[in-house]
Amino acid sequence: MNLKNVHRLLLEHRAKIKSKIEADVKKCPKCPATPGMFKRHEMKARKIRAIADGLVYILLMYLLRWKCPICNRSFTEYPWFLGPHKRYMSLPVVEKVFQYVNEEKTDYRRAAIEQSGEEKKPIWYEQDLDKPDDVRAFAHTTIYRWTGYLGSREKELAALTKNLMGKNPYSELPYLPAKVSPRKYHSEKRKKLLELCKRWGQAFSLFCSDCKEKNIILRFATHKLF
Numbered sequence: 001m002n003l004k005n006v007h008r009l010l011l012e013h014r015a016k017i018k019s020k021i022e023a024d025v026k027k028c029p030k031c032p033a034t035p036g037m038f039k040r041h042e043m044k045a046r047k048i049r050a051i052a053d054g055l056v057y058i059l060l061m062y063l064l065r066w067k068c069p070i071c072n073r074s075f076t077e078y079p080w081f082l083g084p085h086k087r088y089m090s091l092p093v094v095e096k097v098f099q100y101v102n103e104e105k106t107d108y109r110r111a112a113i114e115q116s117g118e119e120k121k122p123i124w125y126e127q128d129l130d131k132p133d134d135v136r137a138f139a140h141t142t143i144y145r146w147t148g149y150l151g152s153r154e155k156e157l158a159a160l161t162k163n164l165m166g167k168n169p170y171s172e173l174p175y176l177p178a179k180v181s182p183r184k185y186h187s188e189k190r191k192k193l194l195e196l197c198k199r200w201g202q203a204f205s206l207f208c209s210d211c212k213e214k215n216i217i218l219r220f221a222t223h224k225l226f
């Protein structure tokens with residue numbers, strides 16, 4: 001992803017929530033009630049991290065909060081590109097997870113660096129570049145945590161797969177091998193989790209395959225993926 005698209009995504013999101021009068025959910029996430037309508041509570045500024053053009057950028061975005069008329073508690077609504085309580089914008093980190101599960105010799109540390117041709121370099125924090133003694137970089141542990149996060153989202157993957165098969169019933173998606181190199185796991189549980197990450201990768205690639213860079217954002221915006 002490039003920085004221009006990230007900025008555009010955040011601007012589009014801000015414009016969308018500015019005029020939003022209805023929450024995405026009907027059921028209150030904080031109590032058993034289904035009031036259908038929630039009261040707009042606030043737009044809260046939040047710092048997020050995004051990998052763009054080979055660097056980590058810390059950017060400000062806005063999240064919409066709603067209040068339940070029954071229990072009077074408020075909750076945050078997240079856009080498709082940011083998981084609840086996640087610091088990183090999903091898409092570029094998810095690409096790193098796919099790289100890790102797909103490439104036999106790639107471990108977490110290798111997946112966390114940027115490689116163009118022969119050149120390899122850490123993904124530095126852009127705002128630290130002018131302080132050479134204390135430059136932070138994208139951490140490989142983030143990829144590890146995200147394999148756990150994606151690998152536990154079986155229901156969401158099933159929904160995306162169903163959606164894709166509906167559009168193209170002859171797709172080879174269900175027949176693609178989900179095998180992951182045995183070097184990457186020591187337990188059956190971990191194996192299943194990584195295989196699910198690989199399935200995510202295949203579904204994601206198919207979803208993007210006919211999108212041009214400029215309209216990926218719009219196409220994704222209608223789906224809650226992660």
Ligand SMILES: [Zn+2]
Nearest residue numbers: 028031068071
């Ligand atoms: Zn409630």
